[in-house]
Amino acid sequence: MVLYLFKLAxxxxxxxxxxxxxxxxxxKKLDIYSIFIEGAKEGLLVVxxxxxxxLGMFIAINMFRESGxxxxxxxxxTPVTGIFNFPTELLPLAIIxxxxxxASLGLVADYxxxxxxxxxxxxxxxxxxxxxxxxxxxxxxxxxxVGIKKxxxxxxxxxxxxxxxxxSSVIFCRIFxx
Amino acid sequence: xxxxxWFFMIAIGFVFAVLNGRIEITTQAVINSSVExxxxxxxxxxxxxxxxxxxxxxxxxxxLNILSxxxxxxxxxxxxxxxxxxxxxxxxxxxxxxxxxxxxxxxxPFGLKAMEELQKLNKNKDKASNEMCTFLVLNTxxxxxxPVSILSLRAAxxxxxxTDILPVIIFSSIVTNIGGLVVVKLLERLTLFKT
Numbered sequence: 001m002v003l004y005l006f007k008l009a010x011x012x013x014x015x016x017x018x019x020x021x022x023x024x025x026x027x028k029k030l031d032i033y034s035i036f037i038e039g040a041k042e043g044l045l046v047v048x049x050x051x052x053x054x055l056g057m058f059i060a061i062n063m064f065r066e067s068g069x070x071x072x073x074x075x076x077x078t079p080v081t082g083i084f085n086f087p088t089e090l091l092p093l094a095i096i097x098x099x100x101x102x103a104s105l106g107l108v109a110d111y112x113x114x115x116x117x118x119x120x121x122x123x124x125x126x127x128x129x130x131x132x133x134x135x136x137x138x139x140x141x142x143x144x145x146v147g148i149k150k151x152x153x154x155x156x157x158x159x160x161x162x163x164x165x166x167x168s169s170v171i172f173c174r175i176f177x178x
Numbered sequence: 179x180x181x182x183x184w185f186f187m188i189a190i191g192f193v194f195a196v197l198n199g200r201i202e203i204t205t206q207a208v209i210n211s212s213v214e215x216x217x218x219x220x221x222x223x224x225x226x227x228x229x230x231x232x233x234x235x236x237x238x239x240x241x242l243n244i245l246s247x248x249x250x251x252x253x254x255x256x257x258x259x260x261x262x263x264x265x266x267x268x269x270x271x272x273x274x275x276x277x278x279x280x281x282x283x284x285x286x287p288f289g290l291k292a293m294e295e296l297q298k299l300n301k302n303k304d305k306a307s308n309e310m311c312t313f314l315v316l317n318t319x320x321x322x323x324x325p326v327s328i329l330s331l332r333a334a335x336x337x338x339x340x341t342d343i344l345p346v347i348i349f350s351s352i353v354t355n356i357g358g359l360v361v362v363k364l365l366e367r368l369t370l371f372k373t
Contacts, residue, residue: 022232024239028239035235036235043227043230043231055212057184060183060188060191061211062204065207067193112331112335117336117337127343127347129325130325131322133318141286142310143306148303150305151180152305153362153368154311156365156371157314158314162318162354164353165353168350
């Protein structure tokens with residue numbers, strides 16, 4: 001019920017924006033249709049501009065994952081997580097989360113299937129997914145769109161934020177459901 | 179930096195593919211990357227054009243001027259060097275709001291628009307500005323009020339109450355944002371990251 005209301009609210013919001021913005025332009029006697037077309041054309045060009053960056057990133061991520069390198073890193077890092085009282089089962093998700101949104105959602109579904117939807121572990125996985133982002137994707141696409149090559153501290157800061165999100169998800173789940 | 183990371187992932191991938199005898203699978207995965215990239219961009223084109231079109235009207239109608247009165251002083255606090263009423267604020271606020279409601283598709287066009295505006299303020303065009311890095315951290319740690327995909331997944335697997343995870347996600351993403359902001363503001367001072 002709550003979910004349904006939430007969904008209704010968010011789709012109403014979208015429709016409202018698409019109505020109100022042109023309505024205001026119309027009221028200001030602007031040539032709204034041509035302006036829309038002009039913007040839409042720019043949108044198309046932006047996607048064309050980011051495509052090579054997306055491709056470059058996908059190649060690297062797929063190679064890293066499919067060669068088994070990622071599994072290796074998970075194995076190496078597993079004992080470290082034990083020290084910090086972090087559930088080792090969740091490590092693959094923690095590593096994949098910044099790299100691929102689709103793959104990590106798949107992993108969350110996997111935890112839910114294996115451990116039960118209302119288990120603590122599945123809740124932790126859900127919270128981890130919900131409170132972090134696909135940092136690599138966001139950085140590539142956003143910087144790619146404006147042609148930034150020197151990304152400075154953004155990646156490190158983004159990954160740090162993900163780490164904070166992962167740890168706090170585990171802690172808050174223990175507090176709420178533990 | 180980006181050269182190093184990209185090469186690192188590819189080189190490690192190559193070595194492991196050979197060691198694990200997964201050369202064929204890895205090759206296939208690399209070829210598939212091109213298909214995946216096309217699929218992603220194809221999916222993006224329509225929604226991008228739609229929102230960039232609507233945004234253009236918002237920009238020309240100067241809706242920004244109305245909105246900037248409501249934009250919380252928090253944004254000015256986080257981005258002190260961006261002049262008040264600058265056109266970068268509107269897409270940034272829209273991007274963060276859309277992310278809050280789990281509207282990733284809507285958020286991306288606004289985010290890219292924000293980057294364009296930030297690039298106009300940027301002195302060195304191939305180097306990320308402090309404002310860009312801060313915005314991206316805010317974006318990647320976005321406060322989630324409605325993580326649609328997670329809620330749908332939990333509902334699909336018959337959770338007793340799919341939404342009972344919401345308080346955890348909201349608290350956790352607030353912590354993530356505050357932590358991320360502190361980290362990004364500290365890192366921008368380091369000489370290591372000046373270039």
